[in-house]
Amino acid sequence: MQIALVGIGKIAVDQHVPSIAASPDWELAATVSRHGTVEGVAAYTQLSEMLDAHPEIRVVSLCVPPVPRFALAAEAIRAGRHVMLEKPPGATLSECHTLEALARQHRVTLYASWHSREAAMVPAAKAWLADKKLTRFTVTWKEDVRRWHPGQAWIWQPGGLGVFDPGINALSIVTEILPDPIHLTAATLEVPENCQAPIGAQLAFAHPTAQVDMVFDWRQTGDQTWEIEAETTQGTLKLLDGGARLQIDGSEQGEDADALKGEYPRLYANLARLVARGEIDMDLAPMRHVADAFTLGHRSLTEPFHE
Amino acid sequence: MQIALVGIGKIAVDQHVPSIAASPDWELAATVSRHGTVEGVAAYTQLSEMLDAHPEIRVVSLCVPPVPRFALAAEAIRAGRHVMLEKPPGATLSECHTLEALARQHRVTLYASWHSREAAMVPAAKAWLADKKLTRFTVTWKEDVRRWHPGQAWIWQPGGLGVFDPGINALSIVTEILPDPIHLTAATLEVPENCQAPIGAQLAFAHPTAQVDMVFDWRQTGDQTWEIEAETTQGTLKLLDGGARLQIDGSEQGEDADALKGEYPRLYANLARLVARGEIDMDLAPMRHVADAFTLGHRSLTEPFHE
Numbered sequence: 001m002q003i004a005l006v007g008i009g010k011i012a013v014d015q016h017v018p019s020i021a022a023s024p025d026w027e028l029a030a031t032v033s034r035h036g037t038v039e040g041v042a043a044y045t046q047l048s049e050m051l052d053a054h055p056e057i058r059v060v061s062l063c064v065p066p067v068p069r070f071a072l073a074a075e076a077i078r079a080g081r082h083v084m085l086e087k088p089p090g091a092t093l094s095e096c097h098t099l100e101a102l103a104r105q106h107r108v109t110l111y112a113s114w115h116s117r118e119a120a121m122v123p124a125a126k127a128w129l130a131d132k133k134l135t136r137f138t139v140t141w142k143e144d145v146r147r148w149h150p151g152q153a154w155i156w157q158p159g160g161l162g163v164f165d166p167g168i169n170a171l172s173i174v175t176e177i178l179p180d181p182i183h184l185t186a187a188t189l190e191v192p193e194n195c196q197a198p199i200g201a202q203l204a205f206a207h208p209t210a211q212v213d214m215v216f217d218w219r220q221t222g223d224q225t226w227e228i229e230a231e232t233t234q235g236t237l238k239l240l241d242g243g244a245r246l247q248i249d250g251s252e253q254g255e256d257a258d259a260l261k262g263e264y265p266r267l268y269a270n271l272a273r274l275v276a277r278g279e280i281d282m283d284l285a286p287m288r289h290v291a292d293a294f295t296l297g298h299r300s301l302t303e304p305f306h307e
Numbered sequence: 308m309q310i311a312l313v314g315i316g317k318i319a320v321d322q323h324v325p326s327i328a329a330s331p332d333w334e335l336a337a338t339v340s341r342h343g344t345v346e347g348v349a350a351y352t353q354l355s356e357m358l359d360a361h362p363e364i365r366v367v368s369l370c371v372p373p374v375p376r377f378a379l380a381a382e383a384i385r386a387g388r389h390v391m392l393e394k395p396p397g398a399t400l401s402e403c404h405t406l407e408a409l410a411r412q413h414r415v416t417l418y419a420s421w422h423s424r425e426a427a428m429v430p431a432a433k434a435w436l437a438d439k440k441l442t443r444f445t446v447t448w449k450e451d452v453r454r455w456h457p458g459q460a461w462i463w464q465p466g467g468l469g470v471f472d473p474g475i476n477a478l479s480i481v482t483e484i485l486p487d488p489i490h491l492t493a494a495t496l497e498v499p500e501n502c503q504a505p506i507g508a509q510l511a512f513a514h515p516t517a518q519v520d521m522v523f524d525w526r527q528t529g530d531q532t533w534e535i536e537a538e539t540t541q542g543t544l545k546l547l548d549g550g551a552r553l554q555i556d557g558s559e560q561g562e563d564a565d566a567l568k569g570e571y572p573r574l575y576a577n578l579a580r581l582v583a584r585g586e587i588d589m590d591l592a593p594m595r596h597v598a599d600a601f602t603l604g605h606r607s608l609t610e611p612f613h614e
Contacts, residue, residue, distance in 0.1 A: 070490065070513070092599035093400070094592070095490035095513070158494075159603045183377065183402035187465070196605055206377070206402070285401070291598035292399035296466045298503055299606075 001272065002029035002057045004050055006072055007064035008036025010152070011086065015115070016063055019264035025272035029057050047072050051079045058082055059109075059275060065154045066161075070095040073110075077102050082109035082275050084267070088168055088287050089113075091159040100282045109275045112282045114172035118266035119243025124253060125228075126177040128246075132232035134210035137178070140227045141170045142220035145199070146307060155197065156305070162197025164290045166226075167216035171286040173228060173243055174214075182207045184289060187297035192305035199305055203293060308579065309336035309364045311357055313379055314371035315343025317459070318393065322422070323370055326571035332579035336364050354379050358386045365389055366416075366582060374466045377402040380417075384409050389416035389582050391574075395475055395594050396420075398466040407589045416582045419589045421479035425573035426550025431560060432535075433484040439539035441517035444485070447534045448477045449527035452506070453614060462504065463612070469504025471597045473533075474523035478593040480535060480550055481521075489514045491596060494604035499612035506612055510600060 003026045005016055017038055020028045030042045032050050037043040044050040050057075060076040061084040062069055070090055076083050077099070089112035090096045096112070103110035116122075143166055145155075154160045161168065174182070182205040190200035199219060205212035210231075226242035238247040246253040261269075274281055310333045312323055324345055327335045337349045339357050344350040351357040357364075367383040368391040369376055377397055383390050384406070396419035397403045403419070410417035423429075450473055452462075461467045468475065481489070489512040497507035506526060512519035517538075533549035545554040553560040568576075581588055 091492075091603055092490050093595045093602075094488070094599050097592075097595070098488040098490055101488065158605045161602075181401070181405040181408070183399050183405055185398075285404075288400045288404070288598075291595075291602045292401050295400075295468075295598045295601040296398055298465045 001025060001059060001275070002027050002054075003059045003061055004030040004032065004054065004057045005038070006032040006047060006060060006062045008033035008038060009063065012036065012063045015264040016061060019262070019268050022265060023268050023272075026268055030054055047075055051076065051081065059084070059271070061271070062086060066091040067154065067157075067159045070099065073099055074102060077106050077108055077110070080106060080108060084111040084113055084271050087112070087114050087172065088161065088290070089282065089284070090287075093284060093287060093291055096282065096284055096287070100280060103280055107278070109271075109278060110280045110282055111271050111274050112284070113267045113270070114169070114176075114283070114286060115263040115267055116169035116172050116243055117176045118263040118270075119173065121239060121246035121253065122173055122176060122243045124246050125237060125239050125243070128237055128248065129177055129230060129232070130179055132230075132234050134178075134180070134207065134230060134232050136231040137207065137210045137212040138229045139170050139174060139214035140225050140229075141167055141215070142217040142225040144221050144224065145218035150307070156195040158196045160197050161290060162191070162195070163199055163201055163216045163218040164197075164293065166218070167201060167214075168286045168290050169242065170214065170216070170226070170228070171289045173239065175283075175285040175289070177228075177239075178207075180208050182212055184292040184296055187293045189293065189297040189299045190302040191299050192303060193301050194304040194306075198299075199302065201293060201297070308332060308366060308582070309334050309361075310366045310368055311337040311339065311361065311364045312345070313339040313354060313367060313369045315340035315345060316370065319343065319370045322571040323368060326569070326575050329572060330575050330579075333575055337361055354382055358383065358388065366391070366578070368578070369393060372461045372467070373398040374461070374464075377406065380406055381409060384413050384415055384417070387413060387415060391418040391420055391578050394419070394421050394479065395468065395597070396589065396591070397594075400591060400594060400598055403589065403591055403594070407587060410587055414585070416578075416585060417587045417589055418578050418581050419591070420574045420577070421476070421483075421590070421593060422570040422574055423476035423479050423550055424483045425570040425577075426480065428546060428553035428560065429480055429483060429550045431553050432544060432546050432550070435544055435555065436484055436537060436539070437486055439537075439541050441485075441487070441514065441537060441539050443538040444514065444517045444519045445536045446477050446481060446521035447532050447536075448474055448522070449524040449532040451528050451531065452525035458614070463502040465503045467504050468597060469498075469502065470506055470508055470523045470525040471504075471600065473525070474508060474521070475593050475597050476549065477521065477523070477533070477535070478596045480546065482590075482592040482596070484535075484546075485514075487515050489519055491599040491603055494600045496600065496604040496606045497609040498606050499610060500608050501611040501613075505604075505606075506609065508600060508604070
């Protein structure tokens with residue numbers, strides 16, 4: 001199937017383009033971007049031009065930042081195209097609800113993708129936790145913003161989410177692997193004096209049986225930490241490296257062959273399946289937790305951030 | 308039907324107690340509150356004691372502040388009781404989703420009440436707007452926090468919502484009367500230096516045909532303003548006094564007899580109907596818009612607030 005990619009920035013070049021190139025399902029047939037292009041692929045700067053010029057391209061994948069995403073997604077859906085959204089699926093929860101209603105109305109596929117849910121050992125972690133009684137659950141997501149988001153000024157603006165941009169990846173895994181629902185009860189957001197979005201966050205959640213805490217931090221130099229630890233009455237699970245590795249009681253669990261594929265190739269395999277079935281996959285739970293943190297969080301100002 | 312009221316504070320005394328007393332459907336059979344009581348009504352300080360002592364009371368109405376509400380609501384639902392929630396229905400969207408799932412599981416009624424939707428002229432405004440093309444839509448919600456929230460320190464804390472406590476009333480009317488969905492595109496939140504919650508907010512929304520703006524302000528002395536103005540290609544609608552009065556092209560529209568009943572009596576009539584039918588009414592749209600404003604809003608610090 002032919003697909004168009006909208007927003008040729010860092011994440012498109014690093015992940016989307018190679019994943020589409022390696023996929024048996026997809027052919028990259030056009031790009032839309034103010035500046036970016038992909039060699040050998042028809043390039044447009046306006047979505048409307050691409051949609052008009054290529055009625056044969058039935059699927060559009062959006063990797064622009066969240067704030068401009070709604071208008072582009074709505075335009076593609078109104079033009080009868082299936083749409084995949086990078087995470088988070090929008091700048092607001094309300095626009096995601098509107099978009100889902102629009103996709104139902106136009107009978108097209110809409111896929112709110114969460115790439116971290118496709119990390120290699122997430123399914124195994126979910127399966128292991130399914131019948132365990134949780135007593136303590138800790139998420140530690142600490143990375144260096146300068147290393148992962150060079151020059152991305154929008155992440156510090158309203159709607160850019162700050163440290164919740166990676167934090168929502170953790171939340172997308174958590175909401176996938178935990179059998180019981182959680183909800184935020186308290187949060188502290190550390191916001192640099194010269195920014196609108198937090199650089200650090202500490203979150204406490206209610207859960208039927210466990211104490212649940214999360215720490216997100218964008219000031220981590222040296223080793224980067226993306227870990228989830230689940231203590232249960234029948235042992236302890238650790239998801240390491242953002243879900244790529246799994247330990248049960250300290251013992252490393254093997255990967256299966258499919259796990260080697262990588263997150264974005266699996267997203268595009270999911271997209272092919274959703275389009276074939278005419279389905280919508282728009283799980284907003286990770287984004288709801290982020291909105292809850294912005295609503296309920298206690299803000300403290302911290303030292304200015306300069307890239 | 309017998310009903311118990313949890314949280315005997317200002318809103319309970321001003322609205323819930325007299326509305327229940329005047330209702331043909333309800334009898335106030337017990338209260339639960341740390342300090343407040345209602346003369347002649349069995350008083351408890353713990354919900355669990357009341358639930359144990361009164362298995363015959365099948366319905367519980369919660370008018371505690373949003374932050375402690377979830378635990379009380381979940382306890383009542385797990386005890387098989389029907390539950391009505393004051394607005395907003397919780398401190399987080401996620402807990403509201405969890406609560407709704409719990410109510411379905413226990414087959415009880417759950418009612419997220421929005422009292423402003425029951426203002427006298429809201430149904431007439433909704434009916435008039437249903438077939439009009441909107442060109443401009445403006446909400447002005449300006450009141451004096453000192454007059455309406457004396458001594459309520461929780462409104463300034465995280466989760467207290469600040470000026471969105473009244474603003475969510477406007478949003479509950481807007482989401483009821485507008486036929487098309489809106490979503491926030493930009494917001495400024497003015498937060499007093501010594502508070503966590505905003506005292507003023509300016510909001511801009513996307514709509515299929517109209518420019519939509521809202522101003523919420525808690526610093527209004529003198530005349531209080533709760534107005535919604537809708538310009539359409541077929542005339543202008545004004546909802547005044549929080550929905551109690553309606554003008555079409557400047558001409559005052561008459562109230563019908565039922566409109567004289569008042570907001571809270573209508574909420575309790577709705578509750579009686581929902582319980583009789585075994586239904587859940589948990590519309591989170593107003594709260595989603597508030598969460599969107601906290602997520603997407605640009606914060607500016609303003610002068611400290613002292614009551």
